[in-house]
Amino acid sequence: MTCGSNPPWKTMLSLLLPAMLSVQTMALMEVYVPEQPVVALHGRDATLNCSFSVPTPFNLSDLSVFWQLTDTKRSVHAYWKGQDQLADQAERFANRTSLFPAQLGLGNTSLLLSGVVVADEGSYTCFVRVQDYGSAALLLQVAAPYSKPIVTLEPEFNLRPGDEVALTCVAYGGYPQADVIWQDASGRNLTDNITSSFVANEEGLFTMTSVLTVVLEPNSTYSCRLINPLLGEEGYASVTITGQNITFPPVALWVTVGLAVCLLVLLIALAAVCRRKIKESCEEARREAEEAKELEEEESKTAMTLLKS
Known part of the structure; x- marks a missing residue:
């Protein structure tokens, strides 16, 4: 291939696309892909389903299939003239893609993508040509399960x-x-x-x-x-x-504080009562002692008076 020349599949596709656009409303071929995104597990194989319908039997040598990334137009897999054409396949898809040869004659142009990785996520377009043209795009989403939290x-x-x-x-x-x-x-x-x-x-x-x-x-x-x-x-x-x-759970803390305050108040009240009682007892004992002393002095005076008389 000379420098600056287009790869064969790109040349064919560049001729194919305008024709597809111009005869899209007249095309007899319908291309079918899943309407819902295809969810593939990381590290596992995934099948991108694509099929078509034609009114009459056809020869595989007349079948052309192109899978490409919808956004970047990079080649994912190509097939024409009865065999895979992978010279211009994007490097990251090398040895990872295949069609189902035994199913092609039945209108099955699905793509098997092995060892799915996160970078594979995106939109893929399936182009099919036999006598007429058709294309459809599907979305591939990648999922990987998390470890147990x-x-x-x-x-x-x-x-x-x-x-x-x-x-x-x-x-x-x-x-x-x-x-x-x-x-x-x-x-x-x-x-x-x-x-x-x-x-x-x-x-x-x-x-x-x-x-x-x-x-x-x-x-x-x-x-x-x-x-x-x-x-x-x-x-x-x-x-x-x-x-x-927990050193002191919140509920137990407030109970402890409450009991401590009550005990302190009780001790203060008890001390005050005891102090008052002790003071009253001391005063009463002093009064009794004074009364006894006065009585003794009176008795002594009475005795002295009797002796003198």
């Missing part, structure tokens, strides 16, 4: 009533970004209090980290629920914070 508590020790604690939920290796729902034991949604982040690795798969901040209460359960928009609910994990981790 793990919930951790920070800090784990020396917790006190009213402390703010951070609950962290982590899951790995998923795609696309998942929805994260935090709930308490009663099912109340706590999602407004969270911060979530998604970091992609070199394969495009995400590590999800979600942090929920709560004010510490005893015997509370918090759950992290992970929902993959393509695969549905994937994982669930929970953590329970019990009073064993």
